[in-house]
Amino acid sequence: MADPEDEQRAALLVVASLFPVPDGAHFSYGTAGFRAEGSTMAPAVCRAGIVAALRSVKLGGAAVGMVITASHNPVYDNGVKIVDADGGMMSRAWEPFSDALANAPTPDALLQLVLQFAKDEGITLGEGHSAQVLLARDTRPTGEYLLDVATKGINAIVGSVALDMGILTTPQLHWMVRNKNRGLKSSQLDYFTQITESFRHLLELTPDDKGSDKLIEKLIVDGANGIGGLKLEEIKPKLASLDIVVRNSGKEGEGILNERCGADFVQKEKVHPAGFGPNDVGVRCASFDGDADRLVYFRIASPSSTMIDLVDGDKILSLFVLFIREQLDIVNEKDNKVLPTRFGVVQTAYANGASTEFLKNLGLEVVFTSTGVKYLHEKALEYDIGIYFEANGHGTVLFSDEFVSRLESLTSKFSSKAAGSTRHEAALRLLATTQLINQAVGDALSGMLLVEAILQHKGWSLQNWSDLYTDLPSKQLKVKVKDRTCIVTTDAERKVFQPSGLQELIDREVGNYSQGRCFVRPSGTEDVVRVYAEASTAEAANSLAKSVAQVVERILG
Numbered sequence: 001m002a003d004p005e006d007e008q009r010a011a012l013l014v015v016a017s018l019f020p021v022p023d024g025a026h027f028s029y030g031t032a033g034f035r036a037e038g039s040t041m042a043p044a045v046c047r048a049g050i051v052a053a054l055r056s057v058k059l060g061g062a063a064v065g066m067v068i069t070a071s072h073n074p075v076y077d078n079g080v081k082i083v084d085a086d087g088g089m090m091s092r093a094w095e096p097f098s099d100a101l102a103n104a105p106t107p108d109a110l111l112q113l114v115l116q117f118a119k120d121e122g123i124t125l126g127e128g129h130s131a132q133v134l135l136a137r138d139t140r141p142t143g144e145y146l147l148d149v150a151t152k153g154i155n156a157i158v159g160s161v162a163l164d165m166g167i168l169t170t171p172q173l174h175w176m177v178r179n180k181n182r183g184l185k186s187s188q189l190d191y192f193t194q195i196t197e198s199f200r201h202l203l204e205l206t207p208d209d210k211g212s213d214k215l216i217e218k219l220i221v222d223g224a225n226g227i228g229g230l231k232l233e234e235i236k237p238k239l240a241s242l243d244i245v246v247r248n249s250g251k252e253g254e255g256i257l258n259e260r261c262g263a264d265f266v267q268k269e270k271v272h273p274a275g276f277g278p279n280d281v282g283v284r285c286a287s288f289d290g291d292a293d294r295l296v297y298f299r300i301a302s303p304s305s306t307m308i309d310l311v312d313g314d315k316i317l318s319l320f321v322l323f324i325r326e327q328l329d330i331v332n333e334k335d336n337k338v339l340p341t342r343f344g345v346v347q348t349a350y351a352n353g354a355s356t357e358f359l360k361n362l363g364l365e366v367v368f369t370s371t372g373v374k375y376l377h378e379k380a381l382e383y384d385i386g387i388y389f390e391a392n393g394h395g396t397v398l399f400s401d402e403f404v405s406r407l408e409s410l411t412s413k414f415s416s417k418a419a420g421s422t423r424h425e426a427a428l429r430l431l432a433t434t435q436l437i438n439q440a441v442g443d444a445l446s447g448m449l450l451v452e453a454i455l456q457h458k459g460w461s462l463q464n465w466s467d468l469y470t471d472l473p474s475k476q477l478k479v480k481v482k483d484r485t486c487i488v489t490t491d492a493e494r495k496v497f498q499p500s501g502l503q504e505l506i507d508r509e510v511g512n513y514s515q516g517r518c519f520v521r522p523s524g525t526e527d528v529v530r531v532y533a534e535a536s537t538a539e540a541a542n543s544l545a546k547s548v549a550q551v552v553e554r555i556l557g
């Protein structure tokens with residue numbers, strides 16, 4: 001019989017030689033996993049499979065996830081992201097190993113890296129353990145091939161099982177991993193049932209004098225020609241209270257993934273997506289990105305222009321904050337703190353300054369982290385209720401286990417002693433919210449349903465929502481430089497630390513503008529430096545961004 005250790009070594013050497021890293025290629029596990037042109041991704045995806053399987057072994061066989069997607073990027077790109085056992089992003093502590101493994105130049109180098117890492121992490125390879133990795137992919141043409149490559153990587157860790165969950169939105173897979181490890185129902189059907197039922201439940205709790213206004217029923221959704229539109233079509237019959245029209249739905253022949261459509265396009269370009277036009281003026285519209293983990297809303301303002309009124313992640317965050325705080329205050333009214341109330345709001349430097357001011361004026365604690373949901377999520381976990389959003393529409397609401405269990409006992413206490421009371425209803429709304437909103441990661445489908453339920457609850461149109469505050473005009477630019485890693489930032493990326501002197505030059509430019517704010521940072525997903533500027537007028541924001549971009553070009557070449 002073969003020695004299990006030899007068997008393990010042989011399996012790794014074989015798989016590494018199947019997908020060698022070409023000369024000159026370099027992979028980096030950036031803000032959102034590995035991403036590149038789909039046809040070049042096999043080595044990184046295979047090695048990510050090895051990492052995911054090792055992660056599962058390390059966590060005693062708990063399910064870990066892998067999603068093959070490049071989100072809002074062009075259809076020819078692809079990528080891979082590892083989902084940790086709690087349903088969140090892979091622990092950052094494992095990123096350096098993932099990077100090193102993805103770039104291991106030879107099969108033997110790969111083997112040595114795995115053996116050393118396993119030793120450092122106390123992982124026994126070869127026998128006596130189990131590992132399971134749940135896999136999903138989006139609709140990209142290279143997806144099926146890369147999923148097969150990922151499976152080969154997973155299988156190279158002896159004792160691992162790869163489970164193909166099919167074509168899913170990214171947040172669906174995160175949800176499945178989280179639920180599975182909590183011993184909860186975790187199939188796609190369970191996901192659909194949970195979000196549609198909790199949505200229906202929230203609508204049933206709409207105050208009698210609100211809702212069912214014909215004007216606010218119609219909703220047009222831009223599915224980015226991706227998986228989100230397809231899944232929405234699937235659950236639409238269960239959302240009969242909404243009149244939903246799906247455009248760019250992902251159905252064959254309707255259009256190309258993310259091409260002039262999707263949440264990233266809409267938020268960055270501030271124009272309506274392809275497939276929308278003058279007939280849609282004034283209607284409430286939503287847009288998903290290609291893997292449906294981002295959501296923004298918009299409205300076409302005039303038949304003669306492609307411009308939109310954008311309702312971005314910051315405003316979704318503000319709406320969620322208002323609703324949840326309102327319900328929490330009702331529940332806590334008498335015996336204050338019957339529910340724990342540590343309430344945290346997490347944003348990044350890209351949050352519009354007007355949103356931060358709005359939230360602070362509500363008396364809330366607003367904290368900032370670096371760009372990338374892994375940072376925001378981690379921070380939000382520190383609270384009883386942690387709400388985070390990136391301006392681009394990625395975000396969710398996290399309720400601590402303690403909060404949910406107190407809420408559960410409270411609702412059952414109310415149902416026997418104060419059924420139908422205002423406090424009972426508010427507690428039920430909060431409970432339905434914890435069920436509806438995806439606790440693992442930002443989710444366009446579930447986020448959209450929560451937005452819709454809140455608008456119904458408040459009897460609000462998109463205009464009412466948009467009027468919460470007025471965004472400060474802003475502008476984003478990208479600058480190509482020789483080496484973007486020369487820029488080192490501090491203070492949640494709001495200040496440049498290196499090269500020295502650059503921050504002073506930015507400050508000098510900002511000083512020329514009323515309500516001016518500007519920062520620069522190296523992108524974690526593209527080979528560019530991003531410049532963000534805000535000022536009191538659009539012209540001023542454009543001009544501030546442009547002058548700072550020129551400063552960056554001059555200093556970094």
Ligand SMILES: CC(=O)N[C@H]1[C@@H](OP(=O)(O)O)O[C@H](CO)[C@@H](O)[C@@H]1O
Pocket residue numbers: 031032071350371372373390392394522523524525526530
């Ligand atoms: C300004 C911006 O939108 N940045 C995006 C983008 O990251 P960069 O590191 O800026 O390239 O992609 C990330 C992953 O999708 C997302 O989390 C982030 O918000």
Ligand SMILES: [Mg+2]
Pocket residue numbers: 071072289290291292293294
């Ligand atoms: Mg995405």
